[in-house]
Amino acid sequence: xxxxxxxxxxxxxxxxxxxxxxxxxxxxxxxxxxxxxxxxxxxxxxxxxxxxxxxxxxxxxxxxxxxxxxxxxxxxxxxxxxxxxxxxxxxxxxxxxxxxxxxxxxxxxxxxxxxxxxxxxxxxxxxxxxxxxxxxxxxxxxxxxxxxxxxxxxxxxxxxxxxxxxxxxxxxxxxxxxxxxxxxxxxxxxxxxxxxxxxxxxxxxxxxxxxxxxxxxxxxxxxxxxxxxxxxxxxxxxxxxxxxxxxxxxxxxxxxxxxx
Amino acid sequence: xxxxxxxxxxxxxxxxxxxxxxxxxxxxxxxxxxxxxxxxxxxxxxxxxxxxxxxxxxxxxxxxxxxxxxxxxxxxxxxxxxxxxxxxxxxxxxxxxxxxxxxxxxxxxxxxxxxxxxxxxxxxxxxxxxxxxxxxxxxxxxxxxxxxxxxxxxxxxxxxxxxxxxxxxxxxxxxxxxxxxxxxxxxxxxxxxxxxxxxxxxxxxxxxxxxxxxxxxxxxxxxxxxxxxxxxxxxxxxxxxxxxxxxxxxxxxxxxxxxx
Numbered sequence: 001x002x003x004x005x006x007x008x009x010x011x012x013x014x015x016x017x018x019x020x021x022x023x024x025x026x027x028x029x030x031x032x033x034x035x036x037x038x039x040x041x042x043x044x045x046x047x048x049x050x051x052x053x054x055x056x057x058x059x060x061x062x063x064x065x066x067x068x069x070x071x072x073x074x075x076x077x078x079x080x081x082x083x084x085x086x087x088x089x090x091x092x093x094x095x096x097x098x099x100x101x102x103x104x105x106x107x108x109x110x111x112x113x114x115x116x117x118x119x120x121x122x123x124x125x126x127x128x129x130x131x132x133x134x135x136x137x138x139x140x141x142x143x144x145x146x147x148x149x150x151x152x153x154x155x156x157x158x159x160x161x162x163x164x165x166x167x168x169x170x171x172x173x174x175x176x177x178x179x180x181x182x183x184x185x186x187x188x189x190x191x192x193x194x195x196x197x198x199x200x201x202x203x204x205x206x207x208x209x210x211x212x213x214x215x216x217x218x219x220x221x222x223x224x225x226x227x228x229x230x231x232x233x234x235x236x237x238x239x240x241x242x243x244x245x246x247x248x249x250x251x252x253x254x255x256x257x258x259x260x
Numbered sequence: 261x262x263x264x265x266x267x268x269x270x271x272x273x274x275x276x277x278x279x280x281x282x283x284x285x286x287x288x289x290x291x292x293x294x295x296x297x298x299x300x301x302x303x304x305x306x307x308x309x310x311x312x313x314x315x316x317x318x319x320x321x322x323x324x325x326x327x328x329x330x331x332x333x334x335x336x337x338x339x340x341x342x343x344x345x346x347x348x349x350x351x352x353x354x355x356x357x358x359x360x361x362x363x364x365x366x367x368x369x370x371x372x373x374x375x376x377x378x379x380x381x382x383x384x385x386x387x388x389x390x391x392x393x394x395x396x397x398x399x400x401x402x403x404x405x406x407x408x409x410x411x412x413x414x415x416x417x418x419x420x421x422x423x424x425x426x427x428x429x430x431x432x433x434x435x436x437x438x439x440x441x442x443x444x445x446x447x448x449x450x451x452x453x454x455x456x457x458x459x460x461x462x463x464x465x466x467x468x469x470x471x472x473x474x475x476x477x478x479x480x481x482x483x484x485x486x487x488x489x490x491x492x493x494x495x496x497x498x499x500x501x502x503x504x505x506x507x508x509x510x511x512x513x514x515x516x517x518x519x520x
Contacts, residue, residue, distance in 0.1 A: 050314070053313075054313045077337035077341040080345040081337040081340035081342065082337045085336050085364055086336070086419065088362075088365055089364040089413045089417050092364050092417075100340075100361075101360075105358070105359045107352050107357065142398075144366060153349045153352060155353060159345055
């Protein structure tokens with residue numbers, strides 16, 4: 001096995017980025033990690049609020065945003081502009097050399113517009129076809145930290161809305177042939193909980209079989225299922241470790257739930 | 261004198277980017293230019309319309325936008341997200357390898373928040389301090405086309421709103437020590453007009469002295485004055501040629517007004 005350099009892919013969700021002070025605290029913990037790293041962010045909460053301010057209705061189906069003509073403009077603005085550039089400006093202030101990118105930039109994330117299935121038309125939503133690991137690693141090797149917005153493109157001139165968890169997993173997978181990758185999903189809970197009401201009931205180590213059992217028994221709830229499915233898929237594709245943890249513990253990756 | 265490679269810096273204004281079909285036609289002409297190039301875009305018309313939709317008032321003083329807390333979010337969304345990413349996706353579709361950047365990205369454009377002068381507080385507006393020609397030329401030499409949004413940062417974590425004409429001129433100036441730079445200001449008129457009402461009255465060649473005379477006599481109007489002042493400053497800093505032309509003539513730079 002080659003002796004590969006370590007690389008951290010951290011995904012932070014919409015609730016963290018929504019608030020300037022929680023965002024800053026998270027970024028300080030992210031910046032404190034030495035070495036090669038990539039940040040993937042969400043922004044759904046803010047997109048919903050900007051959409052509301054502009055009189056654009058938000059419709060979610062199974063936790064996913066229906067992205068019509070007006071909504072793709074809103075998420076392009078919020079994810080690609082407001083959230084992404086705000087993060088980059090803060091990271092630069094912390095001394096990191098960061099670059100904010102969406103999938104169209106340098107063609108780094110190409111996707112396919114999701115077809116209408118079972119009568120559900122998600123609109124301008126893209127399923128990732130490929131992540132350009134070469135372009136990303138060129139930036140990383142130049143000492144740059146890519147900050148990825150949850151937007152891809154179809155190669156035909158359209159921006160597509162793509163789930164940030166999926167982008168993080170696909171990015172980690174694509175980089176796994178070049179780096180020793182740790183993928184971190186960072187959110188408001190301490191990890192995967194045995195009892196959703198008890199933040200102390202973190203499952204420290206989770207195997208695929210146990211995940212399937214907990215899913216079957218209903219312990220692992222709906223929002224967590226796609227996140228964990230993505231994460232196990234990444235693990236099977238060569239990502240060394242996946243950690244699900246809270247923003248507060250981003251500086252200590254021994255905490256949280258470790259997928260194995 | 262060194263034999264330098266040619267590089268084109270093209271600035272397109274808000275009225276061109278506002279409309280998808282005029283934007284696409286302009287980008288096709290831009291893409292047709294072989295060789296090294298940088299695109300700088302505006303987006304003011306769209307920012308005003310998004311601001312209105314969100315209930316944020318727009319106040320302009322001498323053609324410049326007062327940029328309060330809410331307005332900086334609007335322009336960050338519109339310039340850095342909607343307009344910038346839309347352009348990048350279209351250029352990628354045309355086979356160009358483009359990357360959309362604001363000044364915070366890789367710290368390429370650092371600026372100073374404009375102080376309150378004569379009682380006018382422009383808010384989150386930045387005056388360019390330096391453009392990182394090394395970072396830009398590294399991208400250009402890698403075959404990438406930088407697409408610059410009219411946003412800079414102060415190095416303290418804040419995005420600042422900066423005039424796109426100024427960004428184009430400062431970018432051209434900073435690159436003039438490395439390249440044989442032509443700066444093109446592309447807008448809806450055919451060039452600098454002797455008679456504003458006659459689109460055929462283009463001044464083919466304009467010298468600084470003539471500009472000063474036409475400014476004094478009032479032939480060159482208010483909006484054109486800062487554009488031309490910026491352009492002459494760029495020329496004096498080593499930019500080889502400045503062309504003021506229409507979008508329709510972007511593919512033939514022998515047209516329009518040439519500054520000398």
